[in-house]
Amino acid sequence: QSALTQPASVSGSPGQSITISCTGTSSDVGSYNLVSWYQQHPGKAPKLMIYEDSKRPSGVSNRFSGSKFGNTASLTISGLQAEDEADYYCCSYAGSSTWVFGGGTKLTVL
Amino acid sequence: QLQLQESGPGLVKPSETLSLTCTVSGGSISSSSYYWGWIRQPPGKGLEWIGSIYYSGSTYYNPSLKSRVTISVDTSRDQFSLKLSSVAAADTAVYYCARHVRSWYSFDFWGQGTLVTVSS
Numbered sequence: 001q002s003a004l005t006q007p008a009s010v011s012g013s014p015g016q017s018i019t020i021s022c023t024g025t026s027s028d029v030g031s032y033n034l035v036s037w038y039q040q041h042p043g044k045a046p047k048l049m050i051y052e053d054s055k056r057p058s059g060v061s062n063r064f065s066g067s068k069f070g071n072t073a074s075l076t077i078s079g080l081q082a083e084d085e086a087d088y089y090c091c092s093y094a095g096s097s098t099w100v101f102g103g104g105t106k107l108t109v110l
Numbered sequence: 111q112l113q114l115q116e117s118g119p120g121l122v123k124p125s126e127t128l129s130l131t132c133t134v135s136g137g138s139i140s141s142s143s144y145y146w147g148w149i150r151q152p153p154g155k156g157l158e159w160i161g162s163i164y165y166s167g168s169t170y171y172n173p174s175l176k177s178r179v180t181i182s183v184d185t186s187r188d189q190f191s192l193k194l195s196s197v198a199a200a201d202t203a204v205y206y207c208a209r210h211v212r213s214w215y216s217f218d219f220w221g222q223g224t225l226v227t228v229s230s
Binding site for chain 2: 001003032034036038045046047048051052055057089091093097098099100101102103104
């Protein structure tokens, strides 16, 4: 069970859209529609942003959206805002009641 | 409002056992809708799922940690606990407890986290 692969960093200007990728294998991301995404500000606990590949929990802005193709899931943030600057982590169900996280991506709002 | 609070020693010696407890308030740990999980984050690094438990006592562990991990639940106190044996410096991390939604396969509520340092 290896960690999912995310880019170390992405950046964008306010108002722009950015996409963060999360690549796994046919044993995790590719096998289940069960990728979730978490936002983590410095010194804070992670916050659930997306579950089941593309669903948003109540209270999460519709500027956040999730998608998946094959073994790669993606998180897109549209209309980038300064408050979106944070670390983002993907997580996938990996079968046999186990879960695996990605290495994390630092989003910088320029 | 649901709250999860981790508690336990902040310093553990190498080769000893790390023990943490998560207290759930504002909700019942005995709900059939949730698992209860532990996730850790070494300083400056990413998240790692350690394991989860159902109120019935069924447990699910990260295969890479399974030989050293025990998670238990006390429904009378709305608490669940983590024990990690034979710790080393690499186990130094912020340890989070979290509610694990069974139908969503995701973690929707997290504790604030507690830093555990492994050092002599």
